[in-house]
């Protein structure tokens with residue numbers, strides 16, 4: 663893993679938060695930090711594995727020493743180009759574990775983040791697909807649902823992002839990304855169940871003028887949810903978990919889009935959500951999956967050409 667290098671390929675590179683200035687450069691000092699330093703040093707991850715975990719974050723020019731300590735690091739990989747209708751299929755079912763994604767798909771991004779967080783870059787090969795010019799073999803030979811993400815593992819293909827992040831967490835090595843505390847597990851289930859409703863509630867405003875009550879309530883729900891275990895840390899279950907991974911790709915898109923087209927700042931009056939975004943953006947395993955926010959805004963503008 664340490665041999666992996668920083669390489670951006672096409673649009674698949676990591677970007678800082680749209681609302682924050684870009685600090686630093688690409689010539690970053692690199693080192694690994696252990697799992698329990700994952701999220702700033704004060705928040706440990708008392709999940710079942712204590713295996714070392716490699717987290718990368720980007721060095722910034724103006725930072726406190728403690729933030730700096732957690733923010734310089736590490737493991738980046740060369741991202742392959744997306745396969746399109748002219749590309750040959752990989753050697754499907756040759757024993758290689760493959761994660762089929764699209765670089766711009768938030769569902770696929772959930773699984774990609776999970777794979778990175780568990781340090782599985784060498785064990786699970788990324789196979790990006792160009793959804794706009796999809797290879798026919800993907801539906802015929804890989805995943806008949808013809809969607810991403812899908813995971814090829816042990817001669818089987820599995821789909822559905824929430825199932826996949828749980829599957830990867832429980833069937834592969836690396837730090838556990840799910841708590842054992844029953845109260846946290848129960849809350850995790852509630853938050854997983856809410857993901858689709860959350861998305862629908864936010865998108866309901868994309869088709870009309872302004873930001874409706876349903877959308878506001880959805881972000882308020884997250885703000886309240888972030889209070890529940892806030893004594894343990896800034897994430898949904900206190901410690902970083904699969905729940906954060908389930909929401910991050912969507913917040914990554916909704917935040918810049920709502921700001922750009924509706925002048926609506928989802929963090930205004932929601933300090934816990936603002937802090938969560940800040941903390942998420944420090945996690946290199948996530949950073950490496952992020953796209954240019956303005957490209958994401960443009961994608962949404964095309965997809966929702968309604969009233970801005």
Ligand SMILES: N[C@@H](CCC(=O)N[C@@H](CS)C(=O)NCC(=O)O)C(=O)O
Nearest residue numbers: 767768769808809810811822823824
């Ligand atoms: N419920 C699925 C949704 C996956 C999904 O809709 N993926 C989109 C890309 S973001 C897709 O593959 N769309 C292709 C299509 O529907 O033809 C999951 O959570 O994995």
